[in-house]
Amino acid sequence: MNIVFTFKNFEPSDHLKQYARKRLEKLGRFISNPDSVEIAVLLTVDKFRQRAEVRMTGDYLDISAMEQSEDMYATMDMVLDKLSSQLKRQQEKQKDHRRQAGAARMVQMDVFQLDEGEGRERKIVTSNKFAPKPMTVEEAAHQLETGGQKQTFIVFLNAVTDRINVLHKMPNGDFGLIDPEA
Numbered sequence: 001m002n003i004v005f006t007f008k009n010f011e012p013s014d015h016l017k018q019y020a021r022k023r024l025e026k027l028g029r030f031i032s033n034p035d036s037v038e039i040a041v042l043l044t045v046d047k048f049r050q051r052a053e054v055r056m057t058g059d060y061l062d063i064s065a066m067e068q069s070e071d072m073y074a075t076m077d078m079v080l081d082k083l084s085s086q087l088k089r090q091q092e093k094q095k096d097h098r099r100q101a102g103a104a105r106m107v108q109m110d111v112f113q114l115d116e117g118e119g120r121e122r123k124i125v126t127s128n129k130f131a132p133k134p135m136t137v138e139e140a141a142h143q144l145e146t147g148g149q150k151q152t153f154i155v156f157l158n159a160v161t162d163r164i165n166v167l168h169k170m171p172n173g174d175f176g177l178i179d180p181e182a
Contacts, residue, residue, distance in 0.1 A: 001028055001037050008044040016043075016072060023080050024054075030087035033059050043072065052079045063087065098134055098159060132157045132164060140167045141175050 003021055005012065020041060028034035037058035044051045051068040052075045065082035069075045134157040135143070144154045144167055153168035158179070166178040 001025060001034050001039060003039045003041065006040070006042045008042070010043075010045040012043070016076075019073065020076050023076065027056075027080070027083060027087060030084070030091055031058070031061065037061060043076075045072075050075050052076050054079050054083060056083065061090075063090070098162070130155075134159045136160060137165070137167065137177060140165070144169060144175065 001024065003024055005017055005020070020043075024039055024041070028037075031037055037056055040055045040057075042053040044053075048070055049068050050070060050072040051066065052072070053064070053066045055064040056062070063083060063086045065079045065086065067075050067078040067082065069078065132155050136159050140154050140156045144151060147154070153166055155164065155166050157163070158165045161179065163180060165180075168176050168178070170176050
């Protein structure tokens with residue numbers, strides 16, 4: 001997180017900067033990539049009014065909040081509470097979006113029976129339709145490892161790329177990933 005402070009109409013204290021920086025860094029837990037986030041903090045004093053404006057920008061992030069009161073520390077607390085609630089709300093929206101995207105897709109899986117004889121046609125033996133679960137590649141690998149000997153592949157919705165993927169066991173025990181391009 002890169003935090004830039006700007007002060008208007010008063011001399012900044014190191015304690016106020018440290019306090020604000022410490023509280024702002026706690027917001028990093030709501031952000032997927034905190035290193036890419038730029039935070040601009042504007043602190044202003046006009047007679048009896050202390051105002052704080054904070055703007056956070058980064059990957060898929062553009063949030064701002066403004067508060068004012070008679071105490072700068074209280075003002076910082078109020079603006080950080082606003083930012084925290086906005087970040088939580090955005091995080092929930094992203095989770096809901098991923099859930100809806102995963103639930104809307106159906107995959108049809110056909111199983112073919114191969115016969116060594118040349119005169120016979122190949123035919124579909126069974127057909128299943130299911131909604132693949134959103135998960136990461138690591139989660140799919142773990143599920144495939146714990147699935148037993150019968151399970152040789154897993155079809156899943158990659159939570160990172162939001163595409164249908166297939167992870168399969170290879171004869172040497174490693175895994176192969178099939179990821180179609182969009």
